[in-house]
Amino acid sequence: MTRGVSHSAHEPSSASHAPSPAGRGAQGGAVAGALRVLAVGSEGTGAGAVQSLREWAADLGVELECAADLPRATRLLAGGRWDVVLAVLGERSDEDLTWWMDTLRAAPGPPRLVALAERPSMGLVLRAEKLGVLDLLTMPLRREDVAHALNSVRSAVTEIPVPLPSVEANAVGQYALVGQSAAMLDVYKLLARVAHSSATVLIQGESGTGKEVVARSIHQHGTATAGPFVAVNCAAIPENLLESELFGHEKGAFTGAVARKIGRFEQASGGTLFLDEVADMSLSLQAKILRAVQEREIERVGGTDTLPVTVRVIAATNRDLREAITQGKFREDLYYRLAVVVINLPRLVERGDDLLLLISHFVQQFGQRSGKRITAISDRALDLLRNRQWVGNVRELRNVMERAVILANDAALRTEHLPEDIRGEEANLPERAQGALATLAELEARHIARVLAHTGGQIGAAAEILGIHRNTLTRKMKEYGL
Amino acid sequence: MRVEQALRLLPDLEALVPLRGLLLASARPDERLQWGSGGPYLTVGKHAVEPGELTRQMAPVLGMVTEHIGALYQAYVAALEAQERGEPTAAVTALLDAGRLEERARRLEQASAWYEVALTVAEGLTDRRPEVETLLALGNVCLAHGWYAEGARHYQRALVLAEAEFDQAGAIDACVGLGGVALERAEWAGAQAWYARALRLVETGGDRLRMGRIAHQLGLLARRQGDLAGAGEHLRRARESLEALAAGREMAQVLDAQGQLDAALGRDAAAAAGYREALAWLRRGGRDVELDVTIRLHLAELLLESGRTLEAEEEMRRAEQVAIASNLAHRLVQIYALLGKLRGRQNDETGFVFFEQAIELCRTLGRPPVEEARVYHEYGLFRGRFGGAGGAGGAGRDEARAYLERAREIFQSLGVEAEVERVRAELQDLSA
Numbered sequence: 001m002t003r004g005v006s007h008s009a010h011e012p013s014s015a016s017h018a019p020s021p022a023g024r025g026a027q028g029g030a031v032a033g034a035l036r037v038l039a040v041g042s043e044g045t046g047a048g049a050v051q052s053l054r055e056w057a058a059d060l061g062v063e064l065e066c067a068a069d070l071p072r073a074t075r076l077l078a079g080g081r082w083d084v085v086l087a088v089l090g091e092r093s094d095e096d097l098t099w100w101m102d103t104l105r106a107a108p109g110p111p112r113l114v115a116l117a118e119r120p121s122m123g124l125v126l127r128a129e130k131l132g133v134l135d136l137l138t139m140p141l142r143r144e145d146v147a148h149a150l151n152s153v154r155s156a157v158t159e160i161p162v163p164l165p166s167v168e169a170n171a172v173g174q175y176a177l178v179g180q181s182a183a184m185l186d187v188y189k190l191l192a193r194v195a196h197s198s199a200t201v202l203i204q205g206e207s208g209t210g211k212e213v214v215a216r217s218i219h220q221h222g223t224a225t226a227g228p229f230v231a232v233n234c235a236a237i238p239e240n241l242l243e244s245e246l247f248g249h250e251k252g253a254f255t256g257a258v259a260r261k262i263g264r265f266e267q268a269s270g271g272t273l274f275l276d277e278v279a280d281m282s283l284s285l286q287a288k289i290l291r292a293v294q295e296r297e298i299e300r301v302g303g304t305d306t307l308p309v310t311v312r313v314i315a316a317t318n319r320d321l322r323e324a325i326t327q328g329k330f331r332e333d334l335y336y337r338l339a340v341v342v343i344n345l346p347r348l349v350e351r352g353d354d355l356l357l358l359i360s361h362f363v364q365q366f367g368q369r370s371g372k373r374i375t376a377i378s379d380r381a382l383d384l385l386r387n388r389q390w391v392g393n394v395r396e397l398r399n400v401m402e403r404a405v406i407l408a409n410d411a412a413l414r415t416e417h418l419p420e421d422i423r424g425e426e427a428n429l430p431e432r433a434q435g436a437l438a439t440l441a442e443l444e445a446r447h448i449a450r451v452l453a454h455t456g457g458q459i460g461a462a463a464e465i466l467g468i469h470r471n472t473l474t475r476k477m478k479e480y481g482l
Numbered sequence: 483m484r485v486e487q488a489l490r491l492l493p494d495l496e497a498l499v500p501l502r503g504l505l506l507a508s509a510r511p512d513e514r515l516q517w518g519s520g521g522p523y524l525t526v527g528k529h530a531v532e533p534g535e536l537t538r539q540m541a542p543v544l545g546m547v548t549e550h551i552g553a554l555y556q557a558y559v560a561a562l563e564a565q566e567r568g569e570p571t572a573a574v575t576a577l578l579d580a581g582r583l584e585e586r587a588r589r590l591e592q593a594s595a596w597y598e599v600a601l602t603v604a605e606g607l608t609d610r611r612p613e614v615e616t617l618l619a620l621g622n623v624c625l626a627h628g629w630y631a632e633g634a635r636h637y638q639r640a641l642v643l644a645e646a647e648f649d650q651a652g653a654i655d656a657c658v659g660l661g662g663v664a665l666e667r668a669e670w671a672g673a674q675a676w677y678a679r680a681l682r683l684v685e686t687g688g689d690r691l692r693m694g695r696i697a698h699q700l701g702l703l704a705r706r707q708g709d710l711a712g713a714g715e716h717l718r719r720a721r722e723s724l725e726a727l728a729a730g731r732e733m734a735q736v737l738d739a740q741g742q743l744d745a746a747l748g749r750d751a752a753a754a755a756g757y758r759e760a761l762a763w764l765r766r767g768g769r770d771v772e773l774d775v776t777i778r779l780h781l782a783e784l785l786l787e788s789g790r791t792l793e794a795e796e797e798m799r800r801a802e803q804v805a806i807a808s809n810l811a812h813r814l815v816q817i818y819a820l821l822g823k824l825r826g827r828q829n830d831e832t833g834f835v836f837f838e839q840a841i842e843l844c845r846t847l848g849r850p851p852v853e854e855a856r857v858y859h860e861y862g863l864f865r866g867r868f869g870g871a872g873g874a875g876g877a878g879r880d881e882a883r884a885y886l887e888r889a890r891e892i893f894q895s896l897g898v899e900a901e902v903e904r905v906r907a908e909l910q911d912l913s914a
Contacts, residue, residue: 070762071733078755099765102800103758106793207518235520236835238486238527238842256841258884276519318518392517402792457510460534470534 034063035083035150038111040073041066046088049116049141053086056143060150074103082111084134084153086146089117093124101131101420109416110407114149116141126449132420152426159378161412164360177213178361179354183346187214194341195221200293202338203316205345208395211316212276214343219272224312227271232264235277243285244301247292253302265298268311278315278338279324283331290334313338348393355386358394362401363413370405376412384415384422448476485509486527489846500547502846505531506811508539522825523832525839526806526814550587554580565603574604574612581619588812590850594623610643614652617643621659625666628852628896634663654683654692661699668900670707677703691732694723698736705743713743730767734760738777745784757781771808775801779820786824794824812847815840819860826864837861855892859905862886866912883912 037057041050050066057064062084067073077085085104089096097115104110112134117124120136128136135149167178177188194201195218203211212231219229237245244253248263265273281289292298293313297306315338324330348355359377367374390396404417415423448466455461459477463470488505492498509529515521520528557580564572581596597620604613617640624633637659644652661676677700684692701716720736741756760777764770778801785794798821805813818840825833837857844854862885869879886909893901 070766071759074755074759074762078751078758096765099761103761106754106758207515207521212519233520233523233832235515235518235528236523236832238835238838240486241835241838258888259880261881280520316519392521395519395521396517399792406790406792455510458530458532458535459538460532 034061035153036081037062037064037084037086037150038073038076038082039064039066040070040085040087041068046116046139049088049139052141052143053146056146060143060147062150077103077107077111081108083109084114084150085111086114086116088139089115093117093120094127097124097128097131097133101133105420112153112416114146122445126445129424130421130449132422132424159380159414161376162379162382163376164363164374165356167357167361167364176361177210177217178358179351180357181346181351181354183350184354187343187345190341190343191217192221194218194343196223197341198223198312199340200312200338201314201341201343202321202335203314203343203345204321205316205318206347206393207318207391208393209318209345209347210394211318211345212274214345215272215274215276215314215316218314219274219312222272222312224271228268229272229274230264230268231274231276233276235280239282242281243288246285247288247298247300248303249301250303253300257302261300263298263300265292265309265311266307269309271311273311273313275313275315277317279317279319279321279330283329286331286334290331290337293334293337348390348397355397356382358397359385359401362398363405366402366405372405372408374405374408374411374413378412378414380426381413381415381418384418384425387425388422444476448473452477483531483533484527485529485531488531489527494846500543503809503811504539504543505536506814507806507809508532508536509806510535522830523835525818525836526802526811527839527842550583553583557583561603570603570607571609571612574600574607574616577603578616578619581623585623590623590627594620594627597623610647611649611652614640614644614647614649614656618652618655618659621656621663625659625662626850628666628850630663630667630897634660637663650683650687651689651692654680654689654696657683658692658696658699661703665699665703665706667898668706670703673703674700690723690727691729694720694727694729694732694736697723698732698739701736701739701743705739705746710743710747713739717743728767730763731770731773733767734764734770734773734777736760737763738773738780741777741780741784745780745787750784750788753784754781757784771804771810772813775805775810775813775817778804779816782820786820786827791824791828795821798824811843812849815843815847815849815853815857818843819857822864823860826867829867831868834861834864837864851892852896852898855889855896855901858885858892859889859901862889862905863908866908869912879912883909886912 037053039050039053041047053064054066065076067076073085073087076082085100087096087100093115100113100115104113114135114137115128115133116137116139118139120128120138125136134152135145137145137149177184191214201215201218203214205211215231216229219225232246234242244257244261244263246263246265248261248266249257251257251260275289278289288298292309296310297308299306321330321335321339325332325335348358359382363374363377366372385397385400392399400419400422403419404413407417415426448462451462451465452459455465459470459473463473466473468476485506488509489502492502492505506526506529509526509531511524511528512530515524515528557576560576560579561573564570564576577596577600581593581600584590584593584596597616600616601613601620604616607613617636621633621636621640624630624636637656641653641656641660644650644656657676657680661673661680664670664672664676677696681693681696681700684696697716697720701713701720704710704713704716717736717740721733721740724732724736737756737760741753741760744750744753744756757777757780761774764774764777778797782794782797782801785791785797798817802814802817805811805817818836822833822836822840825836837860840857841854841861843849844857862882865878865882865885869882886905890902890905890909893905
C-alpha cells in the first residue's frame with residue numbers, strides 16, 4: 001500500500017476525466033472538473049509536502065486548498081464537498097489515522113483519505129488498509145505517488161450502474177423473506193409444512209441468516225397467528241435477569257424487583273414464544289425451560305402459584321447444539337424437546353444471486369424510509385459486495401445497505417457509499433491492477449492482521465485459527481509491527 | 483468466559499479496583515456475538531475475557547499501580563519531612579500533590595481524604611493562602627462528586643479567606659466554584675451572581691484564560707436558563723479569548739457548548755460541525771479522553787434527536803470503544819443509558835439491558851449518586867414507553883414509576899430541586 005520506493009507513475013490520461021463527486025450526474029457518470037483536494041499539514045512536520053503539492057496542483061489537475069491545522073481543516077470540511085483529503089500524520093500516526101477516518105466518515109461526500117507518514121511501519125500500513133484509507137504515502141512526497149493515488153479516485157467515478165431487479169418479498173410486517181436460491185426454496189417448503197402444526201421448531205443457522213424472520217413467518221402462517229409473537233433474546237439479556245424476564249417475578253423477589261413483572265411466557269399466552277440464541281442459557285435455566293415446555297406451566301420468580309401457559313415455542317441458535325451437548329453445556333432432553341422439527345438456514349455466501357435480490361429489497365426498504373428513489377448499483381460496488389465473506393450474513397448486508405442509502409444522493413449506489421472496510425478491499429478486486437507484487441512477508445503480515453481483526457485482537461484465538469503457537473504469533477506480530 | 487461471569491469471581495475490594503478496570507478494558511467483543519441477534523444489545527458485560535490476555539496486559543497496569551502508590555508514599559514522606567523541618571506550608575503542598583495524584587486516577591474520595599488532612603495542617607498556618615488552595619481543591623472534588631452542599635461550604639470559606647489575603651486568583655476560582663455549584667443545583671440567579679463577580683475580578687487582571695473560562699460558564703448558564711441568544715454571545719466571547727491563546731482543551735469545551743446551543747436552536751449541521759471542530763481542537767491541544775467521550779456523546783444525542791439512529795448508534799459505539807480502550811469504564815454508564823434511550827426511541831423493549839448494565843456499573847464502580855439518579859430517571863422514562871405493551875399491562879408502568887421515584891429520592895437527597903420537580907411532573911404524567 002505504501003509507495004515512494006519503486007512504483008511507476010500512473011498519470012491520468014486527461015484532467016478532463018477528473019470529475020468532482022459534487023458534480024456527478026444522476027447515474028454517476030463522469031463530469032468534467034478538477035478533483036477538490038484538501039491538504040492538511042501537521043504542525044511542525046509536513047510543511048514541505050504541502051509546499052510540493054502547491055507546486056504540482058495545476059499539473060495534477062486538482063483544485064488544492066491547504067489547512068494549517070486540524071481545527072481549520074474541520075471547518076473547511078464542514079463548509080463544502082471534497083474529493084480527497086491529504087493529511088500528514090503526526091507522531092501518533094496510528095491514532096491520527098483512526099481520527100481522520102472517523103472525521104471524514106461524517107463529512108459531506110465523504111472524501112477519501114490519502115495519508116502521509118514519515119516512516120510508516122508495517123502495522124500502520126495494514127491498519128490503513130483495514131480502515132479503507134485510499135493510500136498511505138511516505139515522505140518526502142513524490143509527485144508520481146500522489147498522481148497514482150488521485151488517479152484511483154478518478155477511476156472510481158467511471159463505475160457503471162447496474163439496474164436493481166424488482167423483488168417479491170414474502171413479507172411479515174417489517175420482516176421479509178427474500179430469495180430464490182435453491183437453499184432458500186428448501187427452507188420455504190419446510191416452513192410451509194411446519195407452520196400448520198403446533199410442533200416445537202428449532203431454527204439453526206449462523207448469525208444474521210434470518211432465524212427470527214423465519215420464526216415470525218411460521219407464526220404468521222400458523223394456527224396461533226391471532227395470538228402474540230413474543231421474542232426473547234437469550235444472548236442479549238444478562239444471565240441474572242433472564243429467568244425473571246422469561247417467567248416474571250413478584251414484587252420484592254430480589255434486589256431490583258421494584259414491581260411485579262409479567263414474564264414473556266405469560267405474555268406469549270395463546271401465541272408463539274421465540275427463544276432466540278437458546279444455547280446462551282445456563283443449565284439451571286434450561287431445566288426450567290424444559291419443565292415449562294413439557295408441563296406447560298410456570299412459576300414466577302419469588303412466587304408460589306403455578307400458572308398454566310399455552311404457547312408454541314420456537315427456538316433458534318447459531319451454535320452446534322449437539323456439540324454443546326457433548327461438552328455438557330446444553331441439556332440433551334431439552335434439545336430433543338425443541339428439535340421436533342429442525343430448519344437449517346444457509347449462509348449468505350451460499351445463496352448466490354439472492355445477494356442482488358436482498359440488496360434491491362433493502363435499498364427499496366430504506367429508500368422509502370428516507371424518501372429516496374434508488375434504482376441502480378454500480379458494477380464496482382456490486383463486485384465489492386459479491387467478494388465479501390459476510391460474517392454477519394443478511395444482518396451485516398442490511399446494515400451496509402442502510403448506511404449506503406443514507407449516504408446516497410442520486411439514483412445509484414456506488415463504492416463511495418460503502419463502508420471503509422469494504423472499500424478497502426478494492427485493491428483485491430480481480431480486474432484491478434495490483435501494482436508491485438507483494439513479498440511473502442507482506443502477505444503473511446496481512447493475513448495475520450486479518451485473523452486478528454476477526455478474533456477482535458484475541459491472540460489465543462488467532463493462533464488457533466492460524467495453526468501456530470501463540471508465542472510464534474506474538475513474535476510475528478512484533479516483527480510486523482502489528 | 484464473559485465479563486459478567488468473570489466479575490462474579492472478583493470480590494469487591496479496593497485493592498482490586500485496577501484489576502476490575504483491566505478486566506473490562508482487556509475484554510473483547512466476540513465477533514460471532516456482534517453479528518448475532520444479541521449484537522445490537524451488546525454491552526461490556528457480554529464481552530469475552532481471555533485469562534491469557536489479562537495476564538499479558540497485567541504487567542503495565544501493575545507498574546502504574548506501583549508507580550501511583552509509590553508517588554503517594556513519597557508525597558507522604560515529603561509532608562513528614564517538611565513538618566520535621568518546621569515547614570508546614572511545604573507539608574500542605576506535598577499533601578495536595580498526593581490528592582491531585584488521586585484525582586488524576588479518578589479516585590475522588592481518596593483525593594478528598596488527602597485534602598482533608600492538608601486542610602488540618604493549613605488551618606494552623608498564619609499564611610492563609612495554602613488553606614485557600616486546599617479549600618478550592620476540596621470544593622472541586624465535591625463538585626465533581628455531586629456533594630454540592632459540602633462543595634459550596636468549602637468554596638465560601640475559600641472566598642472569605644482569599645479576599646482577606648488579597649488573593650485575587652483564589653477569589654476568582656472560589657466564585658467560579660460557587661457558580662458551578664449553583665449551576666448544578668439549577669439556582670440560576672445565584673450562578674449568575676457568582677460568575678458576574680468572578681468576571682469583574684478577572685477583568686481587572688486581564689487574565690484571558692480565566693476570562694474565557696468564565697464566559698464559557700456564563701454561556702452554559704444562559705443556555706440552561708433558556709436564553710439562547712445570550713448564551714451565543716457569551717460563547718462567542720469565550721471563543722475570542724481562548725482561540726488567541728490556542729488553548730486546545732478550553733476551545734474544545736467552548737465548541738462543545740456551542741454545538742449544544744446550535745442543537746437547541748435546531749441548527750443541526752452547525753452543531754455537528756461545532757462538535758467535529760471541538761474534537762479537532764482536542765486532538766491538536768493534547769489528549770483528554772474524558773472530554774473526547776463527552777463530545778462524542780453530545781454528537782450522538784444530536785443525531786438521535788434528529789432521527790439519524792444508525793449514525794447515532796455508530797457514534798455511541800465509538801465512544802464505548804474509546805472509553806473501554808482508555809480504561810474509562812465509568813463513562814460506560816452514560817453511554818449505555820444513551821443506548822437504552824436510543825432503543826426506546828426504536829420501540830425496542832429489549833433495550834432495557836443497557837439500563838440494567840448501566841445500573842450494574844454504577845454499583846460496581848461506585849459512581850456518584852447523581853449519575854445513578856440520571857440512569858434511573860432515563861430508565862423510568864424508557865419503561866414508561868412500554869407501560870401497556872405485550873400484555874404486561876400496568877406492570878411496566880409500575881416499574882417506570884418505581885425507577886422515577888428512585889431517581890427523585892436521589893435528586894432530593896442531593897438538593898437538586900429542578901430535577902426533583904422535573905421527575906415529579908413526569909410521575910404525574912405517568913399516573914394520568
